[in-house]
Amino acid sequence: MTDGKLAVIGLGSIGSMALWQASRLTDSVTGFEAHAPAHARSAVGGDTRLFRMLYRGVPDLYPILERSRDLWAELEAETGQNILTRTGGLSIGTKDGPYIPPLLETTRTNGAEHEILSREEMAERYPQHNLRPDDIAVYDPHAGALRTDRAVTAAVAAAEANGATVHSNTPIESITETADGVVITSGEKSWTFENVIVSSGGWSQRLMPDYLKAATQTKRLFLTWFVAKNASEFIPEKFPVFSRVHDGRSMYGAPAVDGATVKATLDGRGRPTPNPDTVPRELSTAEIAETTETVTDFLPGLIPNIVRSDTFPDLYTKDGNPILGRFNEGSRIYVATGFSGGGFKNATGFGEIAANEVLGKRTFDGLDFIRPLRFSSRQPTS
Template identity: 85%
Template sequence: MTDGKLAVIGLGSIGSMALWQASRLSDSVTGFEAHAPAHGRSAVGGDTRLFRMIYRGNPGYYPILERSRTLWAELEAETGQNILTRCGGLSIGTADGPYLSALLDTTRTTGAEHQILTREDMAERYPQHNLRDDDVAVYDPHAGALRTDRAVTAAVAAAQANGATIHTNTPIHSITETTDGVLITSGEKSWTYENVIVCSGSWSQRLMPDHLKAATQTKRIFLTWFVARDAAEFTPEKFPVFSRIHEDRSMYGAPAVDGVTVKATLDGRGAPTPNPDTVPRELSTAEITETIETVTEFLPGLIPNLVRSDAFPDLFTKDSNPLLGRLKPDSRIYIATGFSGAGFKNATRFGEIAAHEALGKSSFDGLDFVRPERFETRLTLRQPLPPNNGSVAGLHRSGTFSSTTTESVT
């Protein structure tokens, strides 16, 4: 006998969506969270995340984004919550420069709807941005700002309404695959499930086999907010989400969804940190100085004083693509983590994929770029293993997905 068909470990950006989707497929689903859903120390923190259909990079993400957009609307309809503020989005950079050239190459491949805005167009439509002489923008009509806290709590509530069981303040310390299923423990308590999805963000690394630990790294992401000189100019109706890269300066941000503060944050400043539990929350003098210098140039309508800042951990992979799939083809342990600072926009679709595959309802092709086996390495044994020694590269032959530490998992 087991305690259920599926356990989802970690109810953050991906785990909450996996739980919601799994609850649509089974009435025997349980979610475990070390603290509470949307707690302030996880990668969910920071109020908003950008949703964009236009981006630079792997075109394989586009169908994931399309399905994610549909699922965000379904979550809103199911819960009555306004989660995605649909305000459009701007990608700003040098005309023919590397940023916009790469972005437009991907956009032409995917066929995403877009509009190129000249410097004059921008001055007329979005004068909040102080552009350099050679800047242009690409407008994404389907972009917007995702309300992170609201999204996670809505997904968890929807899962509960579908019959899912939730255990909060229950850190998971070990996960072991056995002949009966997957044994998970929290202190002296234990449960056995037919399958488990691990969605613990940076805390997942502690429970990974060695080859995946070596392919991942926790990084500190910081966010900053400002007050506008004229708040009416930075509402979602007038100020789309944006990403701007120009040689020595880069920034992204979102409108004042709270009616007061505008998010404007340096892009690409994630720094390695050894422990997700001890991420420095305060910004350094250099981080503050660069942020204020950049916002002063890019957005002169914002008062150049930080009114709020914070920092959060997120798990990055070597190739910046997530880990989504079973540890081995016959494993009952499925991981959905390592989203490298860019997972929230796709969280609904990745959660749907994880739920369907972990429950054995369906599988999905075209996802080799996110499968964990891409980081597998062949192990050369210089001498035979001693009898009954089942440890190979941190993953026991019995299927243990565990760690020597007993620290909590988010």
């Protein structure tokens, strides 16, 4: 006898969605969270994350983005929560620089809807951005701001309504495959499940095999918020989410969803942290200086004083792509982690894939670039 068909360890961005999707497939699923769902120290923290259909990189991600967009709408309909605030989105950079051309190449490969805005058109439509003469923007009509806390708590509540069981404040310390299933332990308690999904974000390493530990690293991310000189210019209806790269500087942000503070934070500044439980909370002098200098340059309508900041751990992989799949062929342990600071927009889609695959309901092709075995010396041969 087992305690259920599936345990989901870690109910953050991906785990909460996997739990919700699994609860649609079986009433024998249990979620374990070391603290509480959407707790402030996880990578879920920080109010919002960007949802956008336009990006540089692997075109194979686009179908997952499309499915994720549909599933965000389904979660909203199922729970009555407003999770994705649709604002549109801007990708801003030099016309012939390192950001815009590859973004447009991926966008055109995917056939994603978009609009190219000249500097003059940007000045008319979105004057909040201080652009250089050779800057342009690519507008994404489907982009918006995901309300992270609301998304995770809604998914967990939806799963519980479907019959899932949730154990909060229950950190899982070990997982062991046996002939009967997978044994997981927390303190003096133990459970046995037919299958397990490890989706603990920055805390996943301790539960992973050595080959995945070697391919991953926990990093500290920081977020910053500012007050606008004229708040009405930065409301969601007027100020789309954005990502901007210029001359070695990169910043992304979201409108004032709380009516007061605008998120504007440096991108790509994650630094290694050995322990996700002891991530330094305070920003360094250098981090503050670079952030305020960039805000002064990019967004002169914001008062260049950080009024709020916070830091979070997330798990990064060597190639920047997530890890989604079983530890090895035939394993009952499935891992969904390593999203490298960019997984929230696809959380619903990745959660659906994980739930269906681990429960044997459906498999998904074309995902070799995110499978765990790409990091293993024991990769299957064709």
